[in-house]
Amino acid sequence: MKGSTPSFYNLAWRWHFYAGLFVIPFLILLSLTGIVYLFKPQLDALMYPELLQVPVAEQRLDADRQLALVRQAYPQATVRQYLPPPAQGRSAQFVVDQGGLELNLFVDPYRGTLLGSQDARGTLQAIARRLHGELMIGTVGDRLIELAAGWGIVLLVSGLYLWWPRGSGGAGVLWPRLRSRGRLFWRDLHAVSGFWGSLALLFMLLTGMTWTGFWGAQFAGAWNHFPAAMWDAVPKSDLQAGSLNSASRQTVAWAAEVTPLPVSDPHAAHNGQATAAQGADAARIGLQRVVDTAVERGVQPGYSISLPKGESGVYSVALFADDPRDDATLHLDQYSGALLADVRWRDYGPVARTVETGVMLHEGKLFGLANQLLMLGVCLLILLSAISGLLMWWVRRPQGRFGVPPLRHDLPRWKTATLIMAVLGVAFPLVGASLLLIWALDRLLLSRPAAPSCLQQG
Template identity: 70%
Template structure:
C-alpha cells in the first residue's frame, strides 16, 4: 500500500522541480516589480512632488482653459487624456501624444502654469507595470508571464502535496527548525513559507491572470457579461473599451474591457453620410462640459477623461476605483453631450465583482495601508520561497548534470493526481501545452541522460 504514495511523491517532486526551475525567476521579477507598483502613491509623492503638489488657490481654471495652455505649449502634440485634480492643492494632468511618444504634462489648475512633463512610458512606475504585465516585450512577454503564473499554480498544488505532514511533528511543517543549519534549514523555510503563503499566492496568481492576453481574454469573454439591452439604443463601434488600456496605463476597469465603444453623432446633421469613421475628432461640447457631467453624476475623484480621436469617437469618463463599488465608466457623445452609457458596480455580474475585488486586493488598494502591508508580506514570502527553492536545488544538484530527481520505472497511475493535472491543463491551456512538451522532453531526453549518468557514476 505504501508503494503508490512513495512513487507519486517522487512524481510530485519531479513536477515541482520543473515548475520551480521555470517559475522562480518570474516570481522574483513579479515580486520586485509588484512591490514598486504597490507603493506607487508613496513613491510618486517622494519622486514627483514638484509635479503633483501646488499651492491651493481660490479659483480653478476651466478644463478648456487648461487645455488651451497645454496645446499652446505643445503645438505639435495631440492631447489624449485629461485627469482633473484629485483634490485641492493637486495638479491637473494631461496625456499628450507627441512624435510617436507619450508625455504626462502637469498643470497648475489655479494659474495655468505648466509644471513639467514626464515620459508616460519611461518612468519608474510605468516601467514596473509594463515589466510586471508583459516584460516590456509585448505579446510574447504577456504569454510568458501567463505561462509562469499557470505553472505557479502547479507549483502550489504539487508543493502542498509534498508538504503534507504524513505523521511528522509540527517542527519543519508548521514552523521552521531555526536551530538547524544548511539544507535542512533552507528546506524548512521553503516548505513552511510555502504552506502559509499558499492561499495568498493562489489569490495573487489567479487575480493577476485575469489581465493576461490569452487566458484572461477567454475568462472575460466567458464571465464578463452585461445585458445586451444595455446597448440596444446606442450606436456601437467595433472597438472595445479595453483598447483604452495599455501595459503602462490603466484607464477603464477590468469589468468593462470587452464592452463595445459607442459612436458619437450617428444622426448628427453635420456628419456626412458614410463618414462616421472618417476624419479627426471635432467635438462640439467642451472638455469642461464633460467634467461637469462627471460631477453631476457623482463620479469619484481620480477619474480620467479620454478624448475622442475620430469623428465618431466619444469622450470616456472612467475611474478604476480603489474600492470597486465606486467604479464608473461613462461614454459621452462628442456632439450632443448625451451620456450614451453609464456603467457602475451595480451592473457588474457577480463574477465581475469578485474579479474586481481580487484585482484591487492584488494591487494593495482595497484597504489602504493595511492592504499594502499585507501584499508586501506576500511578495516577501514569495521571494523567500523562490530563493530558498533555488538554494535547495543548488545544494542537492547532482554534479555534472541537471538536478532532476530520478523517476521510478514501476510508477503506477495515480487517478487523483492524473485528474488534478488534467483539470489544470484544461483550465490553463498554455500550461497544458507546456506540460505535454516537458513530459516529452523528460521521457525522451532527460530521463535517459540521468540514467546514463547514474550508470556511469556507479560503474566508476
C-alpha cells in the same frame, strides 16, 4: 522507498522541480515589481512632489483653459487624456502623443502654469507595471506571464504534497529549524514559507491571471455580460472599452473592458454647429462640459477623460476606483454631449464583482495602508520561498549536472495526480499544451533509470 510499495513522492518532486525551474524567476520578478506598484501613491508623492502638489488658490481654471495652455505649449502634440485634479492642492494631468513619444504633462489648475513633463512609459511605476504585465516585450511577454501563473498552480499543488506531514512534528513543517545548517536550513525555509504563503499565492495567481491577454480575455468574455438593452439604441464601433488601456496605464476597470465602445454622430458636426471650413473639431463640446457631466453623474474624483479619436470617437470618462463600488465608465458623444453609456458597479454580474474586489485586494488598494502591508507580507513570503528553493537546489545539485530528480519506472498511474493535471490543462490551455510538451520531452530525453543519489529525500 522501501520494498516494492510504489511512492509517488518522487514523481511529485520531479514535477515540482520542473515547475520551480520555470516559475521561480517569474515569481521573483513579479514580487519585486508588485512591491513597487503596491506603494505607487507613496512613491509618486516622494519622487514627484513638484509635479503633483500645488498651493491652493481661491479659484481654479476650467478644463478648457487648461487644455488651451497645453496646446499652446505643445502645438504639434495630440492630446489623448485629461486627468482632473483628484483633490484640493493637486495638479491636473494631460497625456499627449508628441511624435510617437507619450508624455505626462502636469498643469497648475489655479495659476495656469505648466509644471513639467514625464516620459509616460519611462517612469518607475510605468516600467514596473509593464514588467509585471508583459515583461516589456508585448504579447509574447503577456503569454509567458500567463504560462508562469498557470505553472505556479502546478508548483503549489506539488509543493503541498511534498510538504504534507508524514509522522513528523511541527519543526520543519509549521516552523523552520533555525539552528540547522546547509541544505536542511534552506529546505525548512522553503517548505514552511511555501506552506504559509500557499493560499495567498493561489489568490495572487488567479486574480493576476484575469488580466492576461489570452486566458483573462476568454474568462472576461465568458463571465462579463451586461443587459443587451444598455446598447440597443447606441451606435457601436468594432472596438471594446478595453482598447483604452495599455501596458503602462490602466484606464478602464476589468469588468468594463469587454463593453462596446460607442461612436459619435459625425453629421452633428455640420448641423449648424460649425462650418465646413471650421471642421468637426470646432463642433466638439468643450472638455469642461465633460467634467461637469461626470460631476453631475456622481463620478468620484480620480477619474480620467479619454479624448475622442477621429470624427466618430467619443469622450470616455473612466474611474478604476480603489473601492470597486465606485467604478464608472461613461461615454459621451463628442458633438452633442449625449450620454451614450454609463456602466457602474450595479451593472456588474457576481463574477465581475468578485474579480474586481479580488484585483483591488491584489493591488493593495481596498483597505488603504493595511491592505498594502498585507500584500507586502505576501510578496516577501513568496520571495523567501522562491529564493530558498533556488538556493536549496544549488546546494544539493550534483557537480556538472542539472540535478533533475530521478524517476522510478515501476510507478503505476497516479489517478489523482493525472486528474489534477488534466483539470489544470483544460482550465488553462497554455499550461495544458506545455504539460504535453514537457511530458513528451521527459519521456524521450530525460527519463533514465537511475540509482538513488544525494538528491533523494525520504
